Amino acid sequence: MSKNQKGITLIEVIVALAVLSIGIIGILQSFPAAVQKEGIAKNNSTAAYLAQGQLETLLSYDYDNPLLSTGTTTTSTLNYYIQTNVAYIDPLDDLNATDTDLGIKRIKIKVFWGRDVPEQTVELSTLYSRK
Numbered sequence: 001m002s003k004n005q006k007g008i009t010l011i012e013v014i015v016a017l018a019v020l021s022i023g024i025i026g027i028l029q030s031f032p033a034a035v036q037k038e039g040i041a042k043n044n045s046t047a048a049y050l051a052q053g054q055l056e057t058l059l060s061y062d063y064d065n066p067l068l069s070t071g072t073t074t075t076s077t078l079n080y081y082i083q084t085n086v087a088y089i090d091p092l093d094d095l096n097a098t099d100t101d102l103g104i105k106r107i108k109i110k111v112f113w114g115r116d117v118p119e120q121t122v123e124l125s126t127l128y129s130r131k
């Protein structure tokens with residue numbers, strides 16, 4: 001090549017296009033994984049909001065309200081299942097469940113969804129005492 005010649009050669013163009021193509025392919029391969037992770041994050045957030053809402057609703061009731069009776073109930077909404085478990089707790093026995101009302105209940109909220117095995121879940125738990 002002479003000193004007066006300006007511009008790029010065909011080989012330089014081909015190499016530049018090859019490098020650019022490899023970069024674009026790499027970026028495009030990351031999109032499906034990003035979309036999948038976004039869906040998982042959305043499901044986790046929705047389940048957490050549902051669990052928190054259910055827990056706050058139950059905590060707004062008096063201790064002796066029939067909706068806070070011991071046992072497990074399951075409801076569904078928006079393709080999510082909300083399982084609520086209320087149990088009497090013995091504060092002197094490592095917070096283990098008991099059949100006797102000693103003035104403390106444990107409220108567990110479990111929200112699960114999905115067709116995959118095992119199902120994906122979000123769980124919240126709190127203790128509720130007589131006022």
